[in-house]
Amino acid sequence: MQLQVALDVLDLPSALTLANRVSEFVDILELGTPLVKSAGIAAVTAVKAAHPDKLVFADLKTADAGELEADLAFGAGADLVTVMGVADDDTVRGAVAAGARHGKRVVADMIGVVDGRVERIRQVAELGVAFVEIHAGLDEQARPGYSIDRLLADGRAAGVPFSIAGGVKADTIGSVREAGAVVAVAGGAIYNADDPAAAAAELQKRIVS
Structure with a gap:
C-alpha cells in the first residue's frame, strides 16, 4: 500500500514547504483542489519539478469536460488526476482517454456518493480508471458519528x-x-x-510493520 499526502494548503510556497518536509516518507504528493484553484495548474508543474521521483496527484475533481481537464493536468506534469465518480460516464471515459495518450492514470473520486456507492464503484472501475478513491470529504467527516469503517466496508465489498x-x-x-x-x-x-515529517514517518512505519 502506498501513502499519499494531501497538500491541502492554499498557496504554492506552503505546498512546496510541506512537500519538502514529508516527501521522504510518502509515495504520492497530492495537490488538493483548493490549491489547484488558488495557485493554478502551474502548481502541478512546480511540485513535479521539485520532486520528480514522486507521483504527483492533481485532485481536479472533474465533473465535466473530462478529457480536456485531464489533458491539462497531465500536460502540466501530473501522474494521476481525479474525475468525479458521480460524473457522466463519458466524462470519465474522456479523462481515461487523456491518460492513455500521456501514459498516466485517472482516479475516480467517490466523494458525495453514499447510497449505491459499491455499485457505482464497480461501474466506474469498468470505465478504465486506475483505481477508485472512496472519499469522505471534510464536511462529511465533521458530522457527529462519522467513522472510516463505512469506507473500508465499501472497499472490501467492491472488489x-x-x-x-x-x-x-x-x-x-x-x-x-x-x-x-x-x-x-x-x-x-x-x-x-x-x-508533519514525524507524522508522515509514523504513518509510513505503520504501513510496513
Whole structure:
C-alpha cells in the first residue's frame, strides 16, 4: 500500500514547504483542489519539478469536460488526476482517454456518493480508471458519528482497486491496509501535526510493520 499526502494548503510556497518536509516518507504528493484553484495548474508543474521521483496527484475533481481537464493536468506534469465518480460516464471515459495518450492514470473520486456507492464503484472501475478513491470529504467527516469503517466496508465489498481518503491517521491506517486499499490518503493527520515529517514517518512505519 502506498501513502499519499494531501497538500491541502492554499498557496504554492506552503505546498512546496510541506512537500519538502514529508516527501521522504510518502509515495504520492497530492495537490488538493483548493490549491489547484488558488495557485493554478502551474502548481502541478512546480511540485513535479521539485520532486520528480514522486507521483504527483492533481485532485481536479472533474465533473465535466473530462478529457480536456485531464489533458491539462497531465500536460502540466501530473501522474494521476481525479474525475468525479458521480460524473457522466463519458466524462470519465474522456479523462481515461487523456491518460492513455500521456501514459498516466485517472482516479475516480467517490466523494458525495453514499447510497449505491459499491455499485457505482464497480461501474466506474469498468470505465478504465486506475483505481477508485472512496472519499469522505471534510464536511462529511465533521458530522457527529462519522467513522472510516463505512469506507473500508465499501472497499472490501467492491472488489476493485481502491484508495481511502477521510480519517486516515495513525490509529486507522492499519485497518486501511487490512481492508486491501492500494493507497492510503492522509491529510490533516500530517499537515495539522506539530511535526508533519514525524507524522508522515509514523504513518509510513505503520504501513510496513
